[in-house]
Amino acid sequence: MADLTSTFIGIKSPNPFWLASAPPTDKEYNVRRAFDAGWGGVVWKTLGEAGPPVVNVNGPRYGAIYGADRRLLGLNNIELITDRPLEVNLEEMTRVKRDYPDHALIASLMVPMNEDAWREILRRVEDTGCDGVELNFGCPHGMSERGMGSAMGQVPDYVGQVAHWCKKHSDLPVIVKLTPNITDIRLPARAAKEGGADAVSLINTINSITSVDLDLFAPEPTIDGKGAHGGYCGPAVKPIALNMVAEIARDPETAGLPISGIGGVTTWRDAAEFMTLGAGNVQVCTAAMTYGFKVVEEMISGLSQWMDEKGMTSTSEIVGRAVPNTVNWQDLNLNYVTKAVIDQDACIQCGRCYAACEDTSHQAISMSETRVFEVIDAECVACNLCVNVCPVEDCITMEQMAAGSVDPRTGKVVEKEYANWTTHPNNPGSCAAE
Amino acid sequence: MKDNAYTAGIIPGRLSPEDYAENFSDLHPRLDDHEALVAADRCYFCHDAPCITACPTDIDIPLFIRQIATGTPEAAARTILSQNIMGGMCARVCPTETLCEEVCVREVAEGKPVLIGQLQRYATDTLMDAGVHPFTRAASTGKRIAVVGAGPAGLSCAHRLAMHGHDVTLFDARAKPGGLNEYGIASYKTVDDFAQREVEWLLQIGGITLETDKTLGLDVSLESLQSGFDAVFLGIGLGGVNALGLDGDDMDGLHDAVDFIANLRQTSDVATLPIGRDVVVIGGGMTAVDAAVQAKLLGALNVTLVYRRGRDRMNASVFEQDLAASKGVRIITNATPRAVIGNGAVREIEFEYTDDDLAPTGQTFRLAADQVFRAIGQSLTGGSLPALDGRKIAVSSAGRTSISGIWAGGDCAAGGDDLTVTAVAEGRDAAMDIHATLTGAT
Ligand SMILES: Cc1cc2nc3c(=O)[nH]c(=O)nc-3n(C[C@H](O)[C@H](O)[C@H](O)COP(=O)(O)OP(=O)(O)OC[C@H]3O[C@@H](n4cnc5c(N)ncnc54)[C@H](O)[C@@H]3O)c2cc1C
Ligand SMILES: Cc1cc2nc3c(=O)[nH]c(=O)nc-3n(C[C@H](O)[C@H](O)[C@H](O)COP(=O)(O)O)c2cc1C
Ligand code: SF4
Ligand code: SF4
Ligand code: SF4
Numbered sequence: 001m002a003d004l005t006s007t008f009i010g011i012k013s014p015n016p017f018w019l020a021s022a023p024p025t026d027k028e029y030n031v032r033r034a035f036d037a038g039w040g041g042v043v044w045k046t047l048g049e050a051g052p053p054v055v056n057v058n059g060p061r062y063g064a065i066y067g068a069d070r071r072l073l074g075l076n077n078i079e080l081i082t083d084r085p086l087e088v089n090l091e092e093m094t095r096v097k098r099d100y101p102d103h104a105l106i107a108s109l110m111v112p113m114n115e116d117a118w119r120e121i122l123r124r125v126e127d128t129g130c131d132g133v134e135l136n137f138g139c140p141h142g143m144s145e146r147g148m149g150s151a152m153g154q155v156p157d158y159v160g161q162v163a164h165w166c167k168k169h170s171d172l173p174v175i176v177k178l179t180p181n182i183t184d185i186r187l188p189a190r191a192a193k194e195g196g197a198d199a200v201s202l203i204n205t206i207n208s209i210t211s212v213d214l215d216l217f218a219p220e221p222t223i224d225g226k227g228a229h230g231g232y233c234g235p236a237v238k239p240i241a242l243n244m245v246a247e248i249a250r251d252p253e254t255a256g257l258p259i260s261g262i263g264g265v266t267t268w269r270d271a272a273e274f275m276t277l278g279a280g281n282v283q284v285c286t287a288a289m290t291y292g293f294k295v296v297e298e299m300i301s302g303l304s305q306w307m308d309e310k311g312m313t314s315t316s317e318i319v320g321r322a323v324p325n326t327v328n329w330q331d332l333n334l335n336y337v338t339k340a341v342i343d344q345d346a347c348i349q350c351g352r353c354y355a356a357c358e359d360t361s362h363q364a365i366s367m368s369e370t371r372v373f374e375v376i377d378a379e380c381v382a383c384n385l386c387v388n389v390c391p392v393e394d395c396i397t398m399e400q401m402a403a404g405s406v407d408p409r410t411g412k413v414v415e416k417e418y419a420n421w422t423t424h425p426n427n428p429g430s431c432a433a434e
Numbered sequence: 435m436k437d438n439a440y441t442a443g444i445i446p447g448r449l450s451p452e453d454y455a456e457n458f459s460d461l462h463p464r465l466d467d468h469e470a471l472v473a474a475d476r477c478y479f480c481h482d483a484p485c486i487t488a489c490p491t492d493i494d495i496p497l498f499i500r501q502i503a504t505g506t507p508e509a510a511a512r513t514i515l516s517q518n519i520m521g522g523m524c525a526r527v528c529p530t531e532t533l534c535e536e537v538c539v540r541e542v543a544e545g546k547p548v549l550i551g552q553l554q555r556y557a558t559d560t561l562m563d564a565g566v567h568p569f570t571r572a573a574s575t576g577k578r579i580a581v582v583g584a585g586p587a588g589l590s591c592a593h594r595l596a597m598h599g600h601d602v603t604l605f606d607a608r609a610k611p612g613g614l615n616e617y618g619i620a621s622y623k624t625v626d627d628f629a630q631r632e633v634e635w636l637l638q639i640g641g642i643t644l645e646t647d648k649t650l651g652l653d654v655s656l657e658s659l660q661s662g663f664d665a666v667f668l669g670i671g672l673g674g675v676n677a678l679g680l681d682g683d684d685m686d687g688l689h690d691a692v693d694f695i696a697n698l699r700q701t702s703d704v705a706t707l708p709i710g711r712d713v714v715v716i717g718g719g720m721t722a723v724d725a726a727v728q729a730k731l732l733g734a735l736n737v738t739l740v741y742r743r744g745r746d747r748m749n750a751s752v753f754e755q756d757l758a759a760s761k762g763v764r765i766i767t768n769a770t771p772r773a774v775i776g777n778g779a780v781r782e783i784e785f786e787y788t789d790d791d792l793a794p795t796g797q798t799f800r801l802a803a804d805q806v807f808r809a810i811g812q813s814l815t816g817g818s819l820p821a822l823d824g825r826k827i828a829v830s831s832a833g834r835t836s837i838s839g840i841w842a843g844g845d846c847a848a849g850g851d852d853l854t855v856t857a858v859a860e861g862r863d864a865a866m867d868i869h870a871t872l873t874g875a876t
Binding site for chain 2: 348350367392
């Protein structure tokens, strides 16, 4: 079985599956059970300044989006940082780290935008024996109204500044947790790096309203007839998170900056995908909140089986494997021509491909009297929509046309050589060699 | 000792009250909200869906299932009922395994169809339980139409005509409307007096005058209907039953299965119904299976269904056959009754094995029988009727008979299989044709 031990910015853990800073890591009881269940590390629920802790709403905190059979696809929350006193959290962290020295324990921090506040919290956190700190620049609700969380994370200068303070006042490794509620994720990542951060983690939750109560005419979750936007997470946000991770991994200015991948990690496969796009490890919140701590067992067994199949012996071999293949649109090969092909034996004749292509795409699927569905190569632009809507996996595949054959749609010979938009004759800015 | 399954003879009260209640409870109780959502989520919303084509009333199945999935079962019910006003009964009695669910792409792909019938029931029950009748009657046309037979065909026809503003008089020979919904369908398929509730709900459209205990050919003549009304629709089903044609057919203990079932359906306490210890049912259709199963449910010890041809030729669907087997009914095929043996009352029946072409093989066997149910087919009755095609009323498209101004549909009309849903479709289509004929509308 593959060795899953992981070293992330010098922090060792038995596996790359950490619990993200959130309710699962809110207290000693949870974290002990998480470690016992097999989680490699935890980022403790975000700590605030000493003094009276924040208060949470006393009505519902979560809203959800469901797929078939009430499968939870997206979760939205309006929870704040820890609402327990700082001292209590620090004592618990100290005890847990003492009893689980081989597991990673990271302190998540959020204090106002001034150097003293950061120096003070770092001083206190260091005494717990924790392995590092994560700066929560992500929380998009409540805390941001008080000028913290994403309100800081959306200003790259602040991100860099705080990272700098933390490095200056502490020897602990510093991870900057980024908010996705920003147009270009590379800017705060660059700022974090310039400020001296050891790593970034992303994504925190996305501003969202999951639904509206159509009787109350108020957003859900509804508190006394009103709702506030919350932060979105769970499987639904994974595509957004993957892209943001990849953006940072392939940005020349941040290339090589360690990344902790977060956002919708639900299975070993999700974790592997994040890692191939540059994440050194992953953090999980919603999957644990949906299914309990036990899900990590599947993540562990799945990842190690896949690594065995790929002949990989260390998780570090996964990291960044897909980054070189993540390119800009203009670098895609326009001479790569495919056609949809329907496997008639697998087809169950639902006609969804037909409806999709006929109504909304390129009228490239024919339907016979006897419900035989066939692709018309002369019309198929290879958009992949039929593949996406077909309920039978692998029933429709995209098959590459051999170089030298003629694409019946364009009447052109399929070229063997790679050619992209930058040199395409239709591109006004093309610099094709004559 | 109290009577039980082993007591000889035809007696009531073989079972405990709990067993009776359990045996005659709903075969497929209505799905609860969550079950309905899970079932609805399985539908692929197929393009030009094969299930629609397979439904004799062309219900837009993917649409109504999507309406359930999005939390609007009432809208789903409207979708169903606009095509099939007896969508509630059909949801309970349709052999879906040979109709919509047989061709559902998920049945074809995985052997597990979308539960169309049960979803249909979920939707229609939701609307009907709310007491909502979703259709309104058009302005009166002043046209009067006689509908004879208040079974599925007649009710469907009457409703559609009334909806278009015609005045309908609905005659039925029986005391209660509903036809075989009330007197024939197996009790565990339509519990809690659903047949009567559905008729009452259907009649809310208005414009339909129900005249029970009025038999065509006895109390009213076809001629009087022709002269007194602008059009006539015949939905009289098949009132007669076929005989075995054997000596001893009149011995005690021999009954027509339809009478047994009708009696069962009209009894308020099934514990009072006498049933034999050794019951033999002769026939291979839905009636035979229903009689056999219900005999078993009443506590008969041995119930044997004997059919003259092979299993594949049985009119009862595989689901029905399996249901019978699961209740402990023994099915013997390729055997024809040859003699009724007994002295005043039946004691045994002798059968001869036949090959697939019904040719005798010379091999005989006897089954002990204190009660025998004949279920070898029903026949048309009703006095002078339009021209026949075989044993049923000949019809062209949309139920037109040989006599202008008279339409027919349901079991009494030729063509089509003898199913509730087919009767509903034929009644509806005849109504549309009558409407078009009388008003010139198309
Ligand atoms: C035992 C049994 C079980 C069945 N189970 C199923 C099932 O599970 N699923 C299914 O789809 N189908 C089933 N069927 C078939 C289904 O019941 C019929 O196909 C359907 O009822 C036909 O409807 P109809 O309106 O044509 O006739 P009917 O339902 O027979 O109604 C005819 C009506 O006309 C009346 N009538 C007859 N003669 C006259 C007259 N001379 N004057 C006035 N009124 C008259 C009758 O009283 C009756 O009310 C079953 C049939 C039987 C016998
Ligand atoms: C209820 C809830 C509370 C959260 N609280 C915090 C927090 O205090 N600090 C933080 O950095 N992130 C917090 N998060 C964000 C998660 O750590 C994580 O970034 C996000 O949920 C995406 O991961 P997921 O898709 O695996 O849930 C919270 C998330 C949830 C659902
Ligand atoms: S790939 Fe696109 S264009 Fe081609 S058949 Fe499929 S849906 Fe139509
Ligand atoms: S969507 Fe897939 S299964 Fe359905 S008809 Fe098309 S190819 Fe066949
Ligand atoms: S065939 Fe099955 S899956 Fe397709 S629309 Fe009908 S019920 Fe749904």
